Amino acid sequence: MSALVEDVEVLCPYCGKSIEIDVDCTAGNQSYFEDCRVCCAPIQFSVSVDSRGNLIAVDARRENE
Numbered sequence: 001m002s003a004l005v006e007d008v009e010v011l012c013p014y015c016g017k018s019i020e021i022d023v024d025c026t027a028g029n030q031s032y033f034e035d036c037r038v039c040c041a042p043i044q045f046s047v048s049v050d051s052r053g054n055l056i057a058v059d060a061r062r063e064n065e
Helices: none
Strands: 005-011 018-024 030-035 042-049 055-062
Touching (some): 018 055
């Protein structure tokens, strides 16, 4: 059974600091923006989830990439 929400550690593409985000695996594949908790820059997150709700990957990139 997969977790409904996964804690994921990613590096901010702006400041390079490690931040932890919560990923809702019940929402399926998704793309959204969240501000870095360190430098406040807008990070675009792309989340990939399989058909069973298991987290496959989280990609963090700058807003305009």
